[in-house]
Amino acid sequence: MEKDTHFILGVYDDEDVLLHAVEEVRGSGVRIHEVYSPYPVHGLEHVLGYKRTRLPIAAFLFGMLGTTLALTMQFYMMRFDWPMIIGGKDYAAFPDFIPVSFELTVLLASFGMVSVFMISSNLKPWAQPRIFDVRSTDDKHIMAIDIANNSALEVEKIKEILKSSGATEVNKKSFE
Amino acid sequence: MQVTSSVREPLVTGGKSYHDVTHDVARHVEAKPNIRWFLAFLTSAGVLALGSIALLATLWEGIGMWGLNKTVGWAWDITNFVWWVGIGHAGTLISAVLLLFRQKWRTSINRAAEAMTIFAVICAAMFPVIHMGRPWLGAYWALPLPNTFGSLWVNFNSPLLWDVFAISTYFSVSLVFWYIGLIPDFATIRDRATGLRRTIYGALSFGWDGAAKTWMRYESVSLILAGLATPLVLSVHTIVSFDFATSVIPGWHTTIFPPYFVAGAIFSGFAMVLTLMIVTRKVYKLEDYITIGHIELMNIVIIITGSIVGIAYITEFFIAWYSGVEAEQYAFINRATGPYWWAYWSMMTCNVISPQLFWFKKIRTSIVATFALSIVVNIGMWFERFVIIVTSLHRDYLPSSWAMFYPTWVDVGVYMFTFGLFFTLFFLFAKFFPVINMAEVKAVLKSSSEKVHK
Numbered sequence: 001m002e003k004d005t006h007f008i009l010g011v012y013d014d015e016d017v018l019l020h021a022v023e024e025v026r027g028s029g030v031r032i033h034e035v036y037s038p039y040p041v042h043g044l045e046h047v048l049g050y051k052r053t054r055l056p057i058a059a060f061l062f063g064m065l066g067t068t069l070a071l072t073m074q075f076y077m078m079r080f081d082w083p084m085i086i087g088g089k090d091y092a093a094f095p096d097f098i099p100v101s102f103e104l105t106v107l108l109a110s111f112g113m114v115s116v117f118m119i120s121s122n123l124k125p126w127a128q129p130r131i132f133d134v135r136s137t138d139d140k141h142i143m144a145i146d147i148a149n150n151s152a153l154e155v156e157k158i159k160e161i162l163k164s165s166g167a168t169e170v171n172k173k174s175f176e
Numbered sequence: 177m178q179v180t181s182s183v184r185e186p187l188v189t190g191g192k193s194y195h196d197v198t199h200d201v202a203r204h205v206e207a208k209p210n211i212r213w214f215l216a217f218l219t220s221a222g223v224l225a226l227g228s229i230a231l232l233a234t235l236w237e238g239i240g241m242w243g244l245n246k247t248v249g250w251a252w253d254i255t256n257f258v259w260w261v262g263i264g265h266a267g268t269l270i271s272a273v274l275l276l277f278r279q280k281w282r283t284s285i286n287r288a289a290e291a292m293t294i295f296a297v298i299c300a301a302m303f304p305v306i307h308m309g310r311p312w313l314g315a316y317w318a319l320p321l322p323n324t325f326g327s328l329w330v331n332f333n334s335p336l337l338w339d340v341f342a343i344s345t346y347f348s349v350s351l352v353f354w355y356i357g358l359i360p361d362f363a364t365i366r367d368r369a370t371g372l373r374r375t376i377y378g379a380l381s382f383g384w385d386g387a388a389k390t391w392m393r394y395e396s397v398s399l400i401l402a403g404l405a406t407p408l409v410l411s412v413h414t415i416v417s418f419d420f421a422t423s424v425i426p427g428w429h430t431t432i433f434p435p436y437f438v439a440g441a442i443f444s445g446f447a448m449v450l451t452l453m454i455v456t457r458k459v460y461k462l463e464d465y466i467t468i469g470h471i472e473l474m475n476i477v478i479i480i481t482g483s484i485v486g487i488a489y490i491t492e493f494f495i496a497w498y499s500g501v502e503a504e505q506y507a508f509i510n511r512a513t514g515p516y517w518w519a520y521w522s523m524m525t526c527n528v529i530s531p532q533l534f535w536f537k538k539i540r541t542s543i544v545a546t547f548a549l550s551i552v553v554n555i556g557m558w559f560e561r562f563v564i565i566v567t568s569l570h571r572d573y574l575p576s577s578w579a580m581f582y583p584t585w586v587d588v589g590v591y592m593f594t595f596g597l598f599f600t601l602f603f604l605f606a607k608f609f610p611v612i613n614m615a616e617v618k619a620v621l622k623s624s625s626e627k628v629h630k
Contacts, residue, residue: 015622034387034388034389035387035388036385036386036387036388037386037388037391038194038198038360038364038386038614038615038618039360039391039614039615039616039618039619040391040392040394040395040615040619041388041391041619044388044391044392045388045389045391045392048388050388050389050392053392053393053396055393055396055397055400056396056400059400059404063404073320074332077320077328077329077330077332078329078332078333081328081329082327082328082329084327086331086333086334087333089333093333096332096333097332099335099338099341099342099411099415099418100332100337100338100341102407102411103338103341103342103345103408103411104341104345106345106349106404106405106407106408107345107348107349109400109404110348110349110352110353110401110404110405111348111349111352113397113400113401114352114356114397114401117356117393117394117397118382120393121387121389121390121393121394122383123359123382123383123384123390124382124383125379125380125382125383126379126383127382127383128383129363129383129384129385130385131367131385134367134368136367136385136386137360137363137364137366137367137384137386138194138195138198138364138367138368139193139194139195139198139618
């Protein structure tokens with residue numbers, strides 16, 4: 001069977017049932033493709049075994065870039081390129097450079113991190129998402145299982161595991 | 177495991193299910209705009225159109241059309257700027273600071289408050305731009321582009337330039353924060369829609385699918401944006417206050433300004449959130465989401481910040497006397513007893529006395545009283561800025577230069593223009609965007625509703 005085309009969907013009503021279900025389903029050897037939820041469920045990433053996101057590191061690096069750019073720009077313009085005495089201060093009046101450096105740090109950290117988030121999660125206006133079940137943005141949690149990825153287990157067996165883990169419905173969904 | 181406190185009031189009342197949340201919020205986006213909405217929208221668009229005459233007069237003839245003179249060089253323009261930017265502090269405070277403090281009640285009001293922030297900052301930013309007189313050359317004065325109009329580069333020692341960076345950073349980061357929160361809700365509307373609406377909200381939702389991995393990243397992004405936005409929101413009004421505090425004008429150069437301005441900004445921002453939310457919850461029947469509990473909590477923030485502002489007024493007076501500097505002492509006596517005494521006492525009444533009424537539980541849980549006082553607070557905060565700016569300037573160092581400021585119709589008209597702009601944008605938002613953050617409300621629903629509690 002082709003990969004990434006035929007799925008079994010477990011539909012869950014409750015976030016706590018879902019969390020236990022994910023543990024159970026994974027415990028019985030089924031590989032979960034992904035879980036789709038209408039709102040963030042705390043702890044779901046742990047039971048799914050996802051590694052912690054490295055977005056905070058991206059934010060820090062972009063922030064450092066912002067600080068560096070801001071300080072370099074201000075020292076270059078005020079001290080080297082066109083030095084002027086303003087208010088009897090030193091050309092390189094460092095304390096005066098802090099506000100702009102702070103603002104540019106925040107600006108680059110935010111925009112850099114959000115851009116990385118958009119790219120890594122494939123969020124863009126022309127993206128066509130694959131919708132397993134429209135209720136996943138309303139009130140249901142949808143657990144998707146790729147049949148091709150679980151060839152060791154029979155489809156009926158997977159369905160049974162989902163049912164016993166607390167799924168209110170078990171459906172099949174295929175994509176072209 | 178869910179622990180339910182029997183003492184705490186639920187955040188969302190009415191025993192809503194997850195689907196009810198979606199339905200109650202999304203139906204306003206899906207419904208055809210009714211006659212009331214059109215009336216409200218056309219009224220604000222009309223005010224915008226009328227005000228734009230004054231704006232055009234300013235741009236065509238120059239700022240000589242305003243009531244400024246060579247003694248009072250800043251008046252309504254900068255008063256309005258500081259007033260709007262102050263209002264623009266509540267949204268990010270609610271969504272960022274309250275997120276860091278894990279105040280879950282923020283989820284019902286953060287979307288509309290952030291929208292209000294963005295619109296208020298747009299209105300605020302207009303004033304520094306047009307007060308440059310020839311805004312089409314403004315980029316050379318405000319941005320580090322080499323030019324020969326003055327010095328080669330902009331002056332990084334000037335708080336006015338820090339303001340350019342602070343306001344524009346604040347605006348863009350708030351916009352991004354707001355939009356990231358909107359993406360999952362646009363996806364909800366997309367999945368309920370067909371045809372053209374599906375295409376439009378599909379593009380707006382950036383292909384969101386609610387995958388657990390994306391939610392994990394989304395949560396991380398929200399938390400870090402909140403961490404970045406918290407010092408940012410404090411820095412913005414601090415830097416606005418530097419515009420005055422780093423000068424040599426008696427009444428302006430006081431070190432108390434940064435905390436005092438920030439408290440005042442939160443004070444007026446929460447008042448404006450209340451003004452708008454009380455109307456929105458009534459019109460959209462969202463009483464179960466924005467409960468009396470929410471209104472009471474916001475009123476408590478108003479008492480605290482209003483009292484900080486009150487103490488700051490008294491401290492200023494005390495320090496002026498204690499400093500022994502005659503010019504400083506005169507500036508403050510003149511504020512309270514000089515020709516602008518009425519402005520000073522309007523400010524004192526509206527900002528210091530009126531919020532103290534919220535100590536009474538009856539008043540802070542009354543919708544009518546809250547609505548009335550929220551408007552009183554914003555009138556008071558406008559007078560605060562007017563008092564600081566105009567009364568400090570109108571008595572020059574040379575008595576021969578002493579003058580009064582009288583606004584012209586253009587001053588009034590430009591202020592009207594920003595009101596029209598603000599409400600036009602807000603009504604568009606209320607019609608086409610989900611006014612409550614559905615995803616975040618659903619995330620706190622479990623502790624609030626019996627239907628979803630197992």
